[in-house]
Amino acid sequence: MLCSLCGTRQAGTANGRCTVCAGAADAGRGWAGGLVPTPSGLNHLRSPVGLAKAVCVLLGAAAVADVLSIAAGVHARMLYADEADGGRVDEVAWNHADNLYRSTGALQTLTFLATVVIFLVWMHRVRLNAEVFDPSAHSMRPGWAIGGWFVPMGNLWLPHRVVSGIWTASAPVDTPGGRFAAPRVPLNAWWAALVADQLLSRGAGRLYADAETGDEIIRGLDLVAATDALDLVAAVLAILVVRRVTAMQSRRAELGAFPAGPRPLRAH
Template sequence: MRCTVCAGAAGAGRGQSWAGSPGWAPEPLGLAQLRSPVGLGKAVCVLLGAAAVADVLSIAAGVHTRMLLADGLDDGFLTVDDHELTLADNMTGSAGVLQLLTFVATAVVFLVWLRRVRRNAEVFDPSAHSLRPGWAIGGWFVPVGNLWLPYRVVSGVWSASAPLDGHGRRPVVPRGLLNAWWAALVVDQLVSRGVTRYYADAETADEVIHGLDLLAATDALDLGAAVLAILVVRRVTAMQSRRVDLGPVPAVPRPLRAH
């Protein structure tokens, strides 16, 4: 899947300081410490695309197995060719392994990207954050707390990354996309746990078929969350790129003190 994240930020290489951009002069607030998330953003989008493809393959494998079992179910008895059933099981297992591999790779690169944009956002506006930078990674590993702590981190990045106007004011950026992504992610995680347990405990053919239906539904949720995550990554990185491209905002002259 082709990713168009961070368009317009050409020349800012991965790990390079944005302070070297033409026309940009560092200010005392640590602007020289900014690092471009362009390369990381592209990598995250590619991996999210791979994860989405793995979800599609998992859905296809699950539907194939479901149809095979449903067609072979006759008055409560299962009559399916062993070779076809083994092939279907192998397809489902391979799709599951691919999902696991893409998930791990995506999670690692996404966390690295999130840490970078969080550090950039700290430079843009330290007051926009309710959590310290370390929570960009740590928040995902807190039991129960990971249902909202990472959202607070990304929410702060979202606010701080909004480009300023010529007077130093920051407009309010709509959060519909951000909220939709987080809602899809939380629902997906909660539903997936219950569905996985149900499918693992299924004993009868009817229960297995129903479990496959539920697994396909959770894979569809995974797919939707991956697409929304791509859009969020693109939006945040694009906002940070524009934030820097605007250059330093002219300072408001301070009134002279009377001597």
């Protein structure tokens, strides 16, 4: 039977709670005013707030780049559609549309690379913090917070396992409903959009690059616009996830770390 409070570990007490949640409740009752003592492990915590702000700004910039790319793609598609319908398109207009589309693509690449670097630094930091909050919530070591993204095919699920552990360890246990008070809807929605974006972008980019006829180019532009839209959705959801995890860790830092049960086996 799973813990009645967090729902993530096996219950081991008479009231149906795991050792982590039972320890949190005991610690809260044992100190005046419900305050929890600060263990030495909390000295290793590092605030993710500054990094979170930088990540959110960069994700916002990436979202803007996606919007500009969609607009440029729609403009180019309209020109191709006019020509396919027998209309004449001025060469200057063609060159302008092509240059605009390439420029927005370069902007997307620039914002993406900058976002990836800062996001990985933030993710590694919150993973190390989560280790202090609850070491039993993780099935993978902290290094996978970065390494998991670079495993071919494995990057479709390994980072989600890492973030899931971070979410569990960082979620509040002092509110009604315990860790159920931190719903995973933003986390799961973000990952679904991210995986769909990765899978679709591979085919869309190949189709657009290999297009020769007007119809093929139009189909390629449509698919690239769809991937840009998914990328935009993923960026917005990522902002929600970053803000939520950072807020939860700030709250947990105020409460202190709670005693944890036996550590699970981890991936090396």
